[in-house]
Amino acid sequence: MPKSKKSRNSKNSKENEQLPIGAVITRPGSSVKNKTGSWKEFRPVRDEKKCIRCGFCWMFCPDNAINEKFEADLDYCKGCGICANECPVKCIAMVKEEK
Numbered sequence: 001m002p003k004s005k006k007s008r009n010s011k012n013s014k015e016n017e018q019l020p021i022g023a024v025i026t027r028p029g030s031s032v033k034n035k036t037g038s039w040k041e042f043r044p045v046r047d048e049k050k051c052i053r054c055g056f057c058w059m060f061c062p063d064n065a066i067n068e069k070f071e072a073d074l075d076y077c078k079g080c081g082i083c084a085n086e087c088p089v090k091c092i093a094m095v096k097e098e099k
């Protein structure tokens, strides 16, 4: 490895050590305190009349943000749209968040 690249890597390593640790779950069950809903650009809106209560949205949500009534908890929903994509009757619309 050329010397200049090695010294650059060494400098980056020292800078990296000074970065604060982020997004680390240090205690079981503590992720509920990390409300991640503010990240989203879109939110899911379900048409309750069309919903057949199959549970696919609940099953596929990677953030466990959908409750037993198939409502999204917007404090944790990141707006990924997986629920809308998996819904067999397409009753979930992803609506742009207004900030």
Ligand code: SF4
Binding pocket: 046, 050, 051, 052, 053, 054, 055, 056, 057, 058, 070, 083, 086, 087, 088, 089, 090, 091, 092
């Ligand atoms: S996937 Fe669609 S139809 Fe199924 S429970 Fe969820 S919203 Fe209702």
Ligand code: SF4
Binding pocket: 043, 044, 060, 061, 062, 063, 064, 065, 066, 072, 073, 076, 077, 078, 079, 080, 081, 082, 083, 084
């Ligand atoms: S948009 Fe993504 S995070 Fe939000 S409820 Fe649907 S699947 Fe879960």
